[in-house]
Amino acid sequence: MPKRKCKFSVGLQKKYTCFRRGRDDFEGECMICKPGTFVSVANKGGRDLQSHVESEKHKKAIRGEASSAQLTDFFIKPCSKLEDEVTAAEGTFAFHTVKHHNSYNVMACTSGLLKTTFPDSNIARKFSSAKTKTEAIVNSVLAPDCLENVLKSIEENDVCYCGVSTDGSNHGSVKVFPIVIQYFDWKSGGLQSKIIEMQSQPNETADTILSYVKETLESKGLLKKCIAFIGDNCNTMFGGIRWDSEGRNVFAKLNNELDNKTLIGVGCPGHILNNCVHQAAETLDIDVESIIFKIYQYFHIYTVRTEQLKEYCEFVDTEYKKLLSHSKTRWLSLFPGVNRLIRVFPAVKAFFLSQNNPPTVLKRFFEHAFSEVYLLHLQSLMSMFHSYILELERENNSVVEVLKVLLCVQNVLNEHKSNNFMSLKVKSLLEEKRKEGLGAECNKFYADVNSLYDSCIEYLGKWMESMKEFSCFMWMSLSEPLEWDKVELSIKFLLDRDVSIDDVKCFDQFCNLKKFVDQYKGDDKFINLQAHQKWTKYFETSQNMCHSELLKIAQFFFAVASHDNANMEHIFSLMQSWWSKERGHLSLESLRSILLVQYNYKHFTCKEFHAYLLRNKQLLNKIRSTEKYAWARQHQKEEQSAFESDIP
Template identity: 40%
Template sequence: MSTAKKRKCHFSDDYTKEWSFIKRGRTNEEAMCSICNCFISISHGGKGDVKHHISTTNHKTKFMTVSTARPISGFMIKENTQEEVLIAAAELTTAYKVVKHHQSFKSLDCTVKLNSTMYPDSKVAAKQSTARTKATAIVTNILAPHSVNETVKKIQEVSFYGIGTDASNHKAEKMFPLLVQYFTETDGIQQKLLKFDSLKNETSETISNYCINSLRELQISLDKLIAFCGDNANTNFGGLNRHGQNNVFKRMKEELGKSLEGIGCPAHILHNTVSSAAEILSVDVEVIVLKIFHYFSIYTVRTERLKEFCSFIDINYQTLLSHSKTRWLSLMPAVERILKLWIPLKDFFDAEERPPKIISDFFRNPVSEIYFLFLLSNLSLFERNVRSVEKNKISIIEIKNILDETQKQLLERKADKFIGMQTKIELNKLKRENPTPETGILISKFEEETVLFYNTAIDYLKKWSVSFNKYEIFNWMTLTEIPEWAKIEDTILYLTEHGVEILGDRCYEEYTYLKTFLESERASEEWKSKKSLEEKWMYFLNKTENPERKCQMLKLCQYLFAIPAHNATVERVFSLMTAQWTDERNSLLPKTVESILQCQINYNMTCIEFYHYVKGNIALLKKVKSSEKYNMPSTSSANS
């Protein structure tokens, strides 16, 4: 005789309608009595367990106390009232605040009770019940899907979009975000997170299928996809010349049956440019930085002795910094810190009994400091340009101009034999104070290597910037001067070759209006305040109310600004991922993390802005009151 396993009972919103003081507990199998401030297991008896609790002497006593202190109607949430709207909006915003500020879902178990205690005169605080389980359900099954649905609606309204992805490890899992970029005349360049999932491997087939299938699942038109962005790895583009057959870019073009704009990350190009150039220097700066850092990092006694050397010559001690090869320009602050502590560090290692030979040799070398100063001067140049490249809203043509400007600056430095003023001062000082043949040889070698440094950097940058050269065709769109029609014609021809239809005759009519507009606006302070391409074009498009004067120009903008200019947005997703998946919060499931990241990236609002947004959104307010939000998977993962 077989015994069937009894199905567990789950909480129903009908319980709250019948008894206002009965609310959902920490899980679907619990109810909470707000009068007794306790949880009731309903997994076996369901509504019967609630009735049993209400019949107990303890509950009846507390109920009498509460009812004499304040009317029991105060516990009631009246349907379809302003109070109900405010409570629902508060619950949505409370959940959003947790993910916006990287807070723990678990903390809400305390917050809900604390708010009702601290604000006893607030009906909203008393009746809000956004504890851990409910907040997780709101984020995972209401807010995150809503943000994706709104993004899909926006993509349906625009002519083009581009996508970007990359990989990052979380323990044994390979996590891949799928970001989409598009442009609207009201909101400008938009970057949204469609998915964040773990893949079984990093092969080109797996990644390309993930991108295409995700877009199909969301019913996003593949006809509008015009660009793919990733880092410069062979898996994505098949190498510098992009001749490979087994890479993501090639596979996606074959799957779509059309051409795509392929964008490798320009920030990585700049990183690798200075990294390659530094490798020809006799002093291995990276190794020295790491050796010095590790010599002090976990040794308090050594650090205290170094502080004494700093104090003796009246230099403020500052913690030595490490360097990450994956973010090569992290070297700049580490080099700068060593230079600030140069004298105490040199004296410290001179006094050490058995210092590492590589470090002691380094500080005994009279030109070591000069190498560090020279590299620091060039690192500052690259850091400025990388910061410009990694701006959140920037176009591919602005990226091309930054790469061109970097190459120009390197050529000028090489022509002028520029090594940095502080480097020059120290070099001249060394020539005066130590005019030995040995020092002369070292100085000559340094001067030869500075030329090789510039040659290497220029060659590398020129080689890897080739893929950006074709975007010169869009340079007239910078609007730094009134464009010529011939240049716009070239752009139209380029797009036609890529399967994009632009109505040339109508575009010409819009061009004549654009000329008139620019002639009248260029002198205005409002126009001068617009620094980026995006700002200038949004200004023109929003000022031009007649669609017949801008529809083709809008299409050109939507193509240009749909091309992701860099992969830094994906890197930001990984930074946000790391902020969520800490050692203290390691029980979050990938689905919950995906929902958190979608809320953080896709809404892009302050908590106050979000509150006003949801207060006017009837669909969201209705969903937060429904029990359906608990019926979807992965709502029990926020144990942190």
Template identity: 30%
Template sequence: EFNFLKEYKPDKSQATCMACNSQFSVYHGGKNDAVQHSKSKQHKKNMLTFSIDRQLITTTMKPTREKEEVAAAEATLVYHGVKHKISYMAQQCTTDVLKILFASSPIAKSLSCATTKASVIATDVLAPYFTHVVLEEIKNAFYYSLSYDASNKGNLKAYPFCIQYLSDTGVKKVLIDFIDDSSESAIDIYRNARLILDKYELNLHGLTTIGADNTNVNMGDHHSVFSLFRDEKPNLIKGSCYNHILHNGVKHGHKLLTIDVEKNLLSIYAHFSRSAKRIAELKSYYEFYEEDYVVILKHIKLRWLTLHTSIERLLQVFAPVKDYFLSLDDGCPRELTEFFSCEEGHRVLSFLQNILSIIQNSNLKLQRRYLAGVSLHQIITELKLKLQQRLDSSFFGTNCRLKLSRLEPSTADKLKLSFARFTERVIEYIDEYYLLKKKDKNGKIIEPKYTTPSEIYEAISPFGLSTINDITWNHVTKCIELFQIKNLDEDDLFNEFCEVQMIFKSIQDKNISIYDQIQSYIGKKSNSNISTTTPTTISSNKEFDEEQESHDDDDDDLKENTAIKEIRPDQLWAMLLSIKPTSSPNLHKLVCFLFSIPCSNAFVESVFSAMKHLYDDK
């Protein structure tokens, strides 16, 4: 009846007349208001051409098949560029190459995808579509977590906001919005986060966790972003970043060593970073030791993974680098002269190489893109156990032990004591956040006001295993009571839980391994769904990337081919919930709640690396 009307989204009390290109109120009269508007002289005049214009548009704008194929090809090129973090400026070059390579193709000839068009396709076509896909998946999961980070990008303060949830193919972590805001106060960050939730119509009742760096602004007990959200939702979980906790634990332990290794690493790198002449002189020392030249890797204090790799590289070339600096005499920086002259330097490096390799492995596990909070307890407890075993046995690495044996007993004992204090401090720092064993000024442990993270992550840890045989009904009820999950029918939930256990036993008895069954299921789902997950590799500094990228890729491929096939718990549960003959709404809600809890802020921080070519001052 009113084909000229459409909804006016900014104000539901008004309607838009497409013929007049204006809005009018329908709040009081409703249909009568629309009738009155249709009787106005201006509207009648506009309607004379409105129908004709619409008919012309619909008949003349029908795309041909070739145009559709060209548009699809251009969208695919842009999607490929964004997925692999390729700058928009490279799109025109890629398009020109394709035109030459496929000169006989009419589609290639018609491609036109330079910087401006590529950015428009990404922001106005692909982004809205994938955002819609993500929002639909979040609605199906109901429960989700919100994580964010902040970083200065040129003259801007950028905030990526990311969502973690369980989809029908496993855990997904996606970028939902990216904003600029110069304000850094808790109330401003909270306001921006609430606006994003409202913008995408995400139900606050479905929010399980707030994830961010472990700063007072983000995670403090008073007037922080987390506390402001907790005022609205009392059962909200604090999603501290355990990558940062491990990194900061090493920093605090480093202060107890006899040598400031970080300072010396930075001085060594700075000495060679801008001098080709010094590099040429250093190469002569490599030749003397008959070693191939390799660069000194830069250590950045804010990066999680650079200290261990920098130490490994320095130990690899320690002899030529040491001789180079000691030959400089007065030209050598004072701290480096002391570092290379003393007997302790090499021993401290050997100790750190050994102990950091353990922490590094745990840090890398926490950065896996599919990891959820259900796996955190196992990672943290295993790390603490390994550190405690080394502490109890006074084992600091074989190379370190051999080098210590060549020192005076008093010097060796002094170093061993510092190594033990380092290990103790790392364990204590982890416990401050995981067990909330924080001390007051008098050294007494402060009683925690809320449930400790260890209680939360230990309770949900059975769901992070590669089997469900070890999960009991007591584990389920403990999670329900701990998180106070509402709208669950426990009677139905028990029946659903028992049915899933029987299904798991039946698929165990098949001739096909569970791993292969899961991969078959994921493959079928992936073919029907378009992946919306952004790559999550944490980029380090430029030198580290250039030196390690090819080696890391080779190592990863080798590990995947030679390692035991690992069953991902998120994919296991996604498959079990999908193949049930009857629906499991209660079990589905419980599992989605547990897998929405993050264990790290690594994915959010990776957004800056992914956008380093796409986002600048312009």
């Protein structure tokens, strides 16, 4: 027996963390076993505690504790830091799901997976957001927030002007019309393009579209700020080549609704270039569009025919490539179709001429001595158009940048015509045809080429007339030496549209702008910036008093979208990726919310959005609230109506 008793010391508590001091200094209480389980340490000290830890009773208690969750695991202390972090995580995962095109069904798995893979994380253990909750967060919290931020930014940053565009897309029997506004806000990074509404409409008449656009702009407080309408070139939108401001189209009707009657109309330049090529192709003796389509149809679902074509490719030592089709509604889809046919032309020609009963149209085409020559010339023309359309489709182009592209196309076509341009390969084939005694046919081809260029130049000239009114703003690209005379033309343009510009102040500000631009002479990085980026850079470095009049000009000019297709095609692509066969049950309300979040918050990364949520307590409270669910809002409405009916 020891001379003195052992005590439950601090050292023993550190070594055996499941014990705490018992009823006196000579015993410890086990916190894992049932309450009141005391172990005496008076005789053997630490060995007494070790014996208890190794006992079957203690091991059974440990197994029981591991399999049971504590009550605190299911509740979070209100208004705590942990509650905000969990809510921010749920909101961020909802945003992450939308941004990366994931299905809401994924969240049913994700919620449980986080608990399993991160068991030591309090946030992961308390994270609870499956399909229904994630959809409710997007529909009722994130989508309204992004729309509210757009309108708030316009109001707080004194944005005076905006342009509006819309177009329709079919999903089965549903006709969906997104409405997009464009405005210039240098404090937010320059030119902004945002969706403010997306609804289905029963038809696409001018009256229906007008009513929809007008009501949307009025409800958002933007009707008086609207100075431009942008749409495709169909008669419903503009009434023909010359924008008809007195007709029954959407542009004319919306113009009549505005008090100042100075609405600017902008069509789709990409559509113009696309139609220009189709118009030119129709002047040729050979219907190339029809040939491309028929060849594609002949092979695309027939395995036997395709395998035979592959054999012909091997025979003529040509690599097989799948033939492509085209559609008149898809811009320059004819170009890749012609490209692909030329690559396998010898094999395809040999295949059809060897068949017993090939389609008559295709047989005539391949028997035509100049079929390959026509294809090669059309390819060279379309390659030029294709490169310019890619420039037009660049995001956030201004009107002057688009006008420059159209003028370049016009100049190139005039040069081609004056020099009767043909590629060296075409000229080589023509020389061979002349040696074969086909001189008359070669002369006919030269005449066709000349007619093709005439058709392109005439069509382009007609449709460019409506864009030429913006030539007075060419100086705003800041890529050429600045001259005050050119700025004066812009001021006159704006004064005619009731935009007040103080030309005295503007001249002083122009001098400051000129100094700013001069310091970047020879700076390729600045020169290659888009126009709105150059202006944003200028406004960031100058004071408000030094740019007040120039800011009015910039806000008006950049509110006029260069065309609607770049934005609309992006939105329609997003729409198709969500409204696929696998997600056919997605409601229009959910799709609208998804596109609002995905398009209007495209500048956010998922990490940045998480930080944004943590800073926004009001948004976190909305995510936590049950009001985000449709049933809760409906219940609240019923209670409100019942309360109002009880009031005498």
